[in-house]
Amino acid sequence: MRIDLHTHSSVSDGTESPADLLAGACAAGLDAVALTDHDTTAGWSVAEATRPAGLTVVPGMEMSCRWFPGDQPPISVHLLAYLFDPNHPGFAAERARLRDERLERGERIVAALATAGYPVSWERIVERSDGGVVGRPHIARALVEAGAADSVDHAFATLLHHRSPYYVTKADTEVREGIALVRAAGGVPVFAHGLATKRGRIVGDDAIATMVDAGLLGLEVDHPDHSPDERAHLRGLAGDLGLIITGSSDYHGTNKVTPIAACTTDPDQFEAILTAGTGSTPFRD
Numbered sequence: 571m572r573i574d575l576h577t578h579s580s581v582s583d584g585t586e587s588p589a590d591l592l593a594g595a596c597a598a599g600l601d602a603v604a605l606t607d608h609d610t611t612a613g614w615s616v617a618e619a620t621r622p623a624g625l626t627v628v629p630g631m632e633m634s635c636r637w638f639p640g641d642q643p644p645i646s647v648h649l650l651a652y653l654f655d656p657n658h659p660g661f662a663a664e665r666a667r668l669r670d671e672r673l674e675r676g677e678r679i680v681a682a683l684a685t686a687g688y689p690v691s692w693e694r695i696v697e698r699s700d701g702g703v704v705g706r707p708h709i710a711r712a713l714v715e716a717g718a719a720d721s722v723d724h725a726f727a728t729l730l731h732h733r734s735p736y737y738v739t740k741a742d743t744e745v746r747e748g749i750a751l752v753r754a755a756g757g758v759p760v761f762a763h764g765l766a767t768k769r770g771r772i773v774g775d776d777a778i779a780t781m782v783d784a785g786l787l788g789l790e791v792d793h794p795d796h797s798p799d800e801r802a803h804l805r806g807l808a809g810d811l812g813l814i815i816t817g818s819s820d821y822h823g824t825n826k827v828t829p830i831a832a833c834t835t836d837p838d839q840f841e842a843i844l845t846a847g848t849g850s851t852p853f854r855d
Contacts (some may be wrong), residue, residue, distance in 0.1 A: 573835040575604040575628065575843075576650060576762065576790065576818030581616075581699075582607035582632075583707035585823030589620035591830075596622045598831040602840065602852075604628035604652060604818070609668050610703045611656045618853045627853040628652055628843075632762060633752070634668070635745035637773050645771045646740075647761070649748050650790060650816075653847025654757025661755040664743060669703055671741035676704040682736040683709075683729065689716045706730045707825055722825055746784035753785040756849025760788035760816055765804055766795035775807055782811050787846055792817025792833040814842045 578584035579591045586594065588605060595603040605617050605627060614629045621627050630652040636644040654661065680692045690712045699708050710725035719725035729736055743751070752759040761781060765772055778786070791804040792815075808815045816839060819832040844852065 571601045571837045571840075572599055572831060573602040573837065573840045574600055574818050574821070574831050574833070575602075575630070575652070575760075575816050575835050575840070576606050576632070576793075577603060577821040577830060578607055578632070578823075579605060579613050580823075581610060581613035582703055583705050583822060583825060585825050588613040588616040591821070591823070592617060592621055592625060592627065594830055596625050598829070600625065600831050600834075602626035602628060603830075604630045604650075606630040606632045606650055606652075608632050608703055608705060609634055609665060609672070611665075612703075614656065621853050623855060625854075629656075629850050629853065631665075633748050634740065634742045635748045636742040637745050637777055639773070639777070644742075645773055646742065647745050647773060648763065649745065649752065650760040650762045650788075651748075651752040652758040652760070652843055653850050653852070654752055654755035655849035656755075658751075658755035658849065661751045661757075664748075664751055668741055668743065672703050672705065675738045675740060676706075676709060678738045679706070679709060679730070679736055680712075682738075683713075686736070688713065688718045688729070690718070745781060749781060749784045749786050756847065758787050758814075758843050758847045759785065760790055760814065760843075761786055762790045763793045763795050763820065764789060765800040766793065767797075767800070768795055778807065779811060782813065786813065788814030788816055788839075788843070790818060791815045792835075793820060794828045794832055795820070814846075815839050816843075 579588045633649040710722040713719040713725045789808045816835045817833040821830040
């Protein structure tokens with residue numbers, strides 16, 4: 571059984587519709603795949619309606635969070651949340667807050683770019699977001715289409731970089747609060763790509779242990795951005811802390827070079843997630 575528990579569609583920052591993503595999962599030989607768009611469940615209904623026969627789809631989300639390490643600047647981290655109740659009042663309210671603040675953030679970035687003479691339109695960007703949360707990848711694609719950047723990566727390295735004059739800080743949830751919300755909604759929180767040093771600052775083992783105290787249930791170990799040493803360290807840490815171990819591609823379509831099913835989750839670990847999640851059920855035959 572082949573299982574990929576971290577993918578993104580065009581509802582957030584991927585390039586494929588949920589239907590096309592699921593078709594690609596089948597073509598890649600997957601038996602189960604999780605749809606984990608950033609901070610939104612907008613793709614769930616489409617995924618359920620277009621799921622190919624024989625494919626199990628796990629409804630999920632990747633939640634943008636922050637860890638505050640004492641007197642140091644906060645560290646951006648991500649939670650993968652599986653099988654939660656999307657209508658849980660507290661969690662739904664937090665997602666709505668994040669969505670509203672992201673929309674305001676995106677509009678401010680685009681307004682600043684337009685004022686500086688870059689030919690980007692907020693209305694056009696929203697139109698192409700498929701009803702999901704508008705983020706920098708949507709703006710990056712608009713810049714590429716307008717000829718203002720050579721590629722999405724180029725846009726992120728220049729106009730959308732956090733040191734760019736057009737950058738606006740993102741609203742995130744404190745990670746332990748995020749874990750509590752996922753658990754309250756019957757979901758399974760898994761710490762995503764926790765040792766991916768190529769992405770920037772990371773949290774230490776003590777911070778992960780603190781997250782476990784808050785209700786964390788799993789670690790994403792096998793991820794394309796983790797080196798072999800980082801995977802080995804996380805695997806040992808997960809064993810010490812009694813956590814579920816996952817593997818996944820973090821697939822984004824053409825926005826990233828990693829193919830779907832590049833990393834996968836062991837079936838016994840997948841069953842542990844299915845057992846722990848009580849807020850919603852997988853879409854399956």
